[in-house]
């Protein structure tokens with residue numbers, strides 16, 4: 001018998017399931033509280049349930065198993081990079097960062113990724129599988145247990161393309177926001193996409209107050225084609241239209257991520273073209289010095305180039321920041337911790 005993935009169930013489903021089992025519906029609330037407010041990892045700990053119900057749950061359901069395989073801690077700023085093992089032997093990465101405005105966790109939404117961005121380590125072997133909503137929550141619960149603190153913001157910027165795992169990600173967003181769970185405001189959540197335009201419109205229609213980050217990385221289709229295969233499916237014009245629609249619907253500013261790669265997308269002309277394209281949008285550009293990935297040929301732009309690129313955008317009234325590199329002493333580009341572990345056992 002297939003066990004129920006209980007951590008991915010919402011409150012209404014839990015209540016209905018309890019009724020099916022001949023239990024009062026409020027048992028569903030008690031279970032929800034144990035899982036999403038108290039973050040227990042076994043049914044045994046649910047001490048306000050009868051022993052017989054706990055045994056029944058043990059047989060019929062599972063609390064998504066996830067365990068810490070490695071944790072690298074930055075001596076500079078306390079950033080922690082986690083490697084988690086999931087059921088079935090898959091491994092994923094998550095990151096814990098301390099910012100002035102609170103503790104942030106960056107989670108993965110898939111094991112691997114199938115988007116094929118040329119500079120990214122997560123996509124080298126394609127996608128292994130989607131994560132469940134419970135597995136996304138577990139990354140956060142496990143980290144807050146490990147660090148013993150409240151997580152106040154979450155970014156969906158680890159491995160995987162969140163909009164390529166749409167239903168599970170929507171379920172995750174609803175569970176993490178639930179007032180009887182972590183009760184995290186959607187305003188404190190950022191979802192990053194490489195630009196699945198059709199899905200962006202679906203997401204817009206959910207009418208959530210989530211910050212949308214779009215991985216742009218180029219000022220035009222020609223350069224984007226060289227580094228992001230998704231640009232063959234959706235032109236930049238269509239992508240920017242979708243961004244404008246998202247802002248119109250939600251009132252939220254879009255964050256554009258732009259990883260600077262020497263000689264590829266970091267010239268003055270690129271900065272000016274980008275400013276032209278983003279002119280008049282409620283937007284913010286986050287410049288990211290590209291992380292070197294040893295299987296890939298892209299190199300980080302010099303600090304001087306990055307500052308100049310930022311200055312051009314700022315002069316053209318495009319709000320721009322340069323991403324601070326947290327945890328640079330434990331540096332491992334997106335997906336590299338996992339890769340090293342899988343291939344060479346080198347971390």
Ligand code: SAH
Nearest residue numbers: 120157160161192193194215257259290291
């Ligand atoms: N699939 C989603 C979210 C995961 S990637 C997306 O594409 O947005 C999170 C961010 O890291 C994206 O902006 C991605 O382009 C960027 N990224 C991937 N590899 C990188 C690297 N080597 N250096 C810098 N940024 C990288």
